[in-house]
Amino acid sequence: MAVLLLGIGGLGGAAVARSDPPAAGVLPPEARMMVWPKMKRHGDDMEVLIWSVLLLQKTGTAEVAERIASEPRMAPDVGDADVVNRRIPPRFFAFQEQLHVQALALRDAARGGDDTNIGDAFAELSRTCVQCHAAYLNPGARQ
Numbered sequence: 001m002a003v004l005l006l007g008i009g010g011l012g013g014a015a016v017a018r019s020d021p022p023a024a025g026v027l028p029p030e031a032r033m034m035v036w037p038k039m040k041r042h043g044d045d046m047e048v049l050i051w052s053v054l055l056l057q058k059t060g061t062a063e064v065a066e067r068i069a070s071e072p073r074m075a076p077d078v079g080d081a082d083v084v085n086r087r088i089p090p091r092f093f094a095f096q097e098q099l100h101v102q103a104l105a106l107r108d109a110a111r112g113g114d115d116t117n118i119g120d121a122f123a124e125l126s127r128t129c130v131q132c133h134a135a136y137l138n139p140g141a142r143q
Contacts, residue, residue, distance in 0.1 A: 027136070031087045034074070035136075042068065042099075046129065053122045061118060062110035065125075069103035095132040102128055120143075 027035065045064050052060035060140040074085055106121040 017107060018110060027089075028087050032084075035088065035092070038071070038074075039136075041071070042129065046126075049122070056118075058110045058113055058118070061122075062107045065103045065107035068125075069100050069107060073097070073100065081085060089135075091135055092132065095128055098128045099125065099132075104124070 045068050046102060049061065049068075050063045051057075052064060073096050074088070074093065076085060076088070102121065102125040106118070106125050107119040109117040
């Protein structure tokens, strides 16, 4: 069934796989190179997560959400003006914290087993992803 849904959904063709970070006017190139691996991992996790949520695979959903929540986070200020982290706007660190909290909420919802709670938690986590991508790709857009 999952194969059929994947084929119908066309997820593989819906997004372009990238090996390099897209240009973003708000971040200098060295900061983009630091943020990009995290974004790529999150994208990979989200592809798995969306299908585990849609197919009501609660154990898989909890595992992926835990992996997202457990990922080491970047520190916003380490005190050295030459450190790349200081070139990342504060809102990205706020999105990072939101993602962490929402991934834990999704994990807990999946462990609790209520499908409505899982859907709500996934929606909140996804909203943070969209807001962060909007800030990254279109920094002048309304947030």
